[in-house]
Amino acid sequence: MKKHIALSLTILFFGLSLHAQIDRSHAPKPGPAPEINLKDPQRFEMKNGLKVMVVEDHKLPKVSVQLLIDNPPILEGQKAGVSSLTASLLGKGSTSISMDDFNEEVDYLGASINFGSQSAFANSLSKYFPRIFELMADAALNPNFTQVEFDKEKAKLLTNLKSQEKDVSAISNRVQSSLAYGKDHPYGEFVTEQSVINVTLEDVKQFYTDYFVPANAYLVIIGDVNFKDTKELVETHFTPWTKAVPPSFQFSRPSNALYTQINFVDVPNAVQSEVAVENLVNLKMADDDYLSALMANRILGGGAQGRLFQNLREDKAYTYGAYSGMGNDKYAPASFSASASVRNAVTDSTIVEILGEIDKIIKEPVSEEELKNAKATYIGNFVLALERPETMARYAINMETENLPKDFYKTYLERINAITIEDVQRAAEKYFTVANARVVVTGKGSDVLENLENITFNDKPLQVKYFDKFANPVAKPNYETALPEGVNVNTVLNKYIETIGGKEKLESVASLAMMAEGEMQGMKLNLELKKTSKDQFMQDIKVMGNSMTKQVLNGNQGYIIMQGQRKEMSDEEIKKVKDESMLFPELRYLDSDVSLESIEDIDGKKAYKIKVSEEKYMFYEVETGLLAQVVTSTEMGGQTMTSTISYSDYQEISGIQFPFTISQTMGPQKLDFAVKEMKVNKGISDTDFE
Amino acid sequence: MDYLHYTRTKHYIKMKANLLLTICLMLLATISKAQEVAYQEYNLDNGLHVILHQDNAAPVVTTSVMYHVGAKDENENKTGFAHFFEHLLFEGTANIERGEWFKIVSSNGGQNNANTTQDRTYYYEVFTSNNLELGLWLESERLMHPVINQIGVDTQKEVVQEERRMRYDNSPYGRWQEQMGINLYKKHPYRWQTIGSLEHLASASLEDFKNFNKTYYVPNNAVLVVAGDIDIATTKKMINDYFGPIPRGEKIQRKTITEDPIAQTIKASYKDPNIQIPAIFAGYRTPKNTDREAYVLDMISTYLSSGKSSKLYKKLVDEEKKAVQVFAFNISQEDYGSYVIGALPLGENSLQDLLNEIDEEIVKLQTDLISEKDYQKIQNKFENQFVNSNSSIAGIANSLARYYLLYDNTDLINSEIEIYRSVTREEIKNVANKYLNPNQRVELQYLPGESTGK
Secondary structure, three states, rough: OOOHHHHHHHHHHEEEEEEEEOOOEEEEEOOOOOOOOOOOOOOEOOOOOOOOEEEEEEOEEEEEEEEEEEOOOOOOHOOOHHHHHHHHHOOOEOOHHHHHHHHHHHHHHOEEEEEEOOEEEEEEEHHHHHHHHHHHHHHHEOOOOOOHHHHHHHHHHHHHHHHOOOOHHHHHHHHHHHHHOOOOOOOOOOHHHHHHHHHHHHHHHHHHHOOOHHHEEEEEEEEOOOHHHHHHHHHHHHOOOOOOOOOOOOOOOOOOOOOOOEEEEOOOOEEEEEEEEEEEEEEOOOOOHHHHHHHHHHHHHOOOOOHHHHEEEEEEEEEEEEEEEEEOOOOOOOEEEEEEEHHHHHHHHHHHHHHHHHHHHHHHHHHHHHHHHHHHHHHHHHHHHHHHHHHHHHHHHHHHOOOOOOOOOHHHHHHHHOOOOHHHHHHHHHHOOOOOOOEEEEEHHHHHHHHOOOOOOOOEEEEEEEEEEOEEEEEOOOOOOOOOOOHHHHHHHHHHHHHHOOHHOOOOOOOOEEEEEEEEEOEEEEEEEEEEEOOOEEEEEEEEEEEEEEEEEOOOEEEEEOOOEEEEOOOHHHHHHHHHHHHOOOHHHHOOOOOEEEEEEEEEEEEEEEEEEOOEEEEEEEEOOEEEEEEEEEEOOOEEEEEEEEEEEEEEEOEEEEEEEEEEEOOOEEEEEEEEEOOOOOOOOHHHHO | OEEOOOOOOOOOOOOOOOOOOHHHHHHHOOOOOOOOOOOOEEEOOEEEEEEEEOOOOOOOEEEEEEEEOOOOOOOOOOOOOHHHHHHHHOOEOOOOOOOOHHHHHHOOOOOOEEEEEOOEEEEEEEEEEHHHHHHHHHHHHHHHHHOHHHHHHHHOOOHHHHHHHHHHHOOOOOOOOHHHHHHHOOOOOOOOOOOOOHHHHHOOOOOHHHHHHHOOHHHHHHEEEEEEOOHHHHHHHHHHHOOOOOOOOOOOOOOOOOOOOOOOOOEEEEOOOOOOOEEEEEEEEOOOOOOOHHHHHHHHHHHHHHHOOHHHHHHHHHHHHOEEEEEEEOOOOOOEEEEEEEEEOOOOHHHHHHHHHHHHHHHHHHOOOOOOHHHHHHHHHHHHHHHOOOOOHHHHHHHHHHHHHHHHOOOOOHHHHHHHHOOHHHHHHHHHHHHHOHHHHEEEEEEEOOOOOO
16 A cells, blocks of 8 residues: 555655656556457369469568468378478479479579468568469479479478487477377378388379379468459469369278376487377367367466466476376367477476366366456457558458358457356366376386376376387386496406406507408598507507507607607696506596496497596496407586497407407597407507607 | 467477577567657656657557666676566556556557567557557556556566466477587676576565666666657657656666687587477577678578578588588677577487588688678578568667667668678678687587586
8 A cells, every 4th residue: 555655755746846647556558459450361272173362462662472282190100201291392493493493483583482382382572473373383283393393392301300310399299299180180190211212202192193283282472463464373373273183081980098198208318308288179160169269278287377388487487397188179079289399307297287277277167367368369360460561461361261161250249248157167177178188298217207106186196108219109218227236346347358258368468469441421530549658658549541649658758640740748638548458447447436337229239338538438238348448528618528439350469359440530520440450469559649 | 488378289280390590580689670660768767768650551559668787787796687677567557456457458459478589678659649658658657657566577577487487398409508608708797698597586675676777777777768649749749748757867887898818719518308309509699780781691591591591501401411401690789789599400410420411611701701692692682671671660669769879870770781882892702701710719519418507
């Protein structure tokens, strides 16, 4: 109260001196609602079935055109990816204009033309529109499918697939739809490396012939054009499109989960979990309760004032955003999903909170205020969208494709306003479920699984089922890396020492000399390595006979020659090279401060991980005892570079096992060396280290 | 960095090969303006700059405020403040309770959001025009007396952490910009990202935040734009009523930080656990946004990588099939810009190979004049962008604020296209020679693998 008075006084003061008196303590009331104007596009239909709509808008000297073919969903099956490849191959010129000339001209006119597998889109300045329209029509009706371009697009698609392998959100989306619909449904199938490999150029041609047909096609032209000229333009270029209907198929009808369950996908690189609670909904735009369903979703999680956002972000700060969304579809069930990306530690709590919010909106009526706000948002969005001429066209297309009553948009605001709290609850009951929901969690299993298995919801435990990144059921991942009884750092080192020749044998070695050959980007490399037990070390790498880098250490002095430049080693470098120069460092690691960390998978084999220092780890195979890998990290110009050296193909020389294949991976570079010669206690003189 | 981030992925959309599209759409955005945009501008007594644009075609109005504060105004030990503030200033005001802000906007059918860059912070609402006064009230409340308290700070600290995880740490190629910044700038605050350091934010005190507010969130450091279905006289009166009483702040002292030129190639690498295909980025430090040469670099960027017939796309993707994707960004900022070219190899092609191919095209640009036809093509592209950039009222409002605040020339909304038109082919060649040499750049190898470094 006190604050309020003080504020009013301040305002009064300012009001008297400079400014009109306003009451800032409450939000100003809106003025009278603005009038809205719903214009219908002008339209005509061509003999081949193509329906054309034109929205004249002369505010800016530009035009956009969209061709949309509203075919039923298509199951691509073993050749999933054929639609994507068809899209990529469309718009590469036509049978009469080469790809280069086509691209050149479109770019030259500052315009753009893009294709989907059953759509096309172009925009340009109005002065260039007739030509751009002609180019788009030509590329759409007379595509230029060539083997060369097909091979290229296929390689790109495969690379793109690979690029998504570790993308947590891509994995999550794929598994969500696949589990919701099943892999044999057009909405549940997905593109894989194998399915892309299966596609041929012929398949693309067939796909185009089957589905790029005018029966369900709409052409929408928006912008600075006049109807009469546009009609002529369309007739000129789209009359040759042959009348045809796409083939149609029946699909299995997907159903919801039998009981609410967690479907977990392990992605070890995830630093956040993607949590999505989903179920199928039979909802079409033409349904009577369509708008009520939108309100229910809006209140639950349609935006920043939705319950999910308020709960998970504003109250608990688990996430940057939590939302729900509900589709509608005239061909198949659509999906509802409530989701958030949350930090690993709160994955289990997030599931409980989301399910709780869904449960609540089903069981309890929403408040009057919530409904009022949800309505206001839809009304506001409806009016704001009128600023864009595209809106008229979208409404007109929806009327046709969704089979909507003629006055659907004219009465839209009225019908929104008439929705009651009971309508919303009925819709929530009908379209949301906590009994048959699928909770798809994509995240780092070693961090989150333990808690996930102990979740109870409405007093019932939630079963956890496990899936791989491609939605195949798998066994529960095993993160046990417990070290077996009696194993310690010395037993691991001793086993290695025994395996390669025994302590006595190794201690008798005074020097080693190695010659190896490798290849890098087509160039031949020669590696020469010499070391002795007297802190002497020499490594020379030659490229086609010329020394690229050479490191030499002799006792407490050392230098590096890199591409002809000689540099003395710093004390720190000397210390590092000294460590490298040890003939069999394991002998010194015994009873030192190196430590056994864990058992890890190295190239599919279990290996003991020994920590030598913060920068260096060594891995010894559990089964054979041999050294499999050394991982070192070095600081270079503020960046930490990790280098991995793998050892294999052990062979005996002078009674000792040495690796004959050595590969080094550093960044994108992989260097494979094959050892050509290994000498023990010979082939070395002090002059090698001068 | 937006306050909100809406990405609802429809479940029934099949996996699409849209690799890195986000990266491509993210930048390179702002070029130039269409048909004469009429506006008027003036100052209130407290120093607030006001720009009005009237367009009564649709019953829509945008109210927005841009503050001249971004990540580059931050102390190096307190990074992330500007962006954090953007979050904090939705927490409520003397007259708007915590959690009410969004309710007020949505219950009146409006839309709002905010975003922060290195140079400025921007807040806006879009309403039907009968709610103009509401929009002005909201923005004046935010400036006049925001509530900055512990509970808001604590909540937003965690929200921002999750934002960082989502955008950077869990996102494929999410950290290339950060890594490029670290290497491209040694002294200037452009070396850190707007999201800043989570440690700095975690250790920041309530007092720190209050001081930041007092320094930068003052009318003499802001521009208010009202655009759309308005009546000028009524709007002016309302602005005076709501913003007039807000006291002027102290003059802001800004430091000038000069970078030493890059004289030797900086080689860097970074490992991203979320990727499988490596990428190469070559980044050059370029002049500030108002410099004519920054415009020339925009044209070079278009020449090299915009459109399927652009030099790099045509060569690397179409003809030689060495890259899945090639892209370039010319990032214009107040103190320095950066021009970054990047590519993702197809199959077994090496990153060095891609870099060599890119260099070959740059050398051509430095040696010969580009063809008359290519020059005309660039001009046509800029004309198309110029027309398209004024398609929405909200877009016009943002451009007006930006040109005033960051270019000190509001009229660029109408005249910027003339700058591009006046650039000659000789200038393109000269600028390529001046800025795009291998020894002036950062070569960033962005690699798959366990994450390295911070």
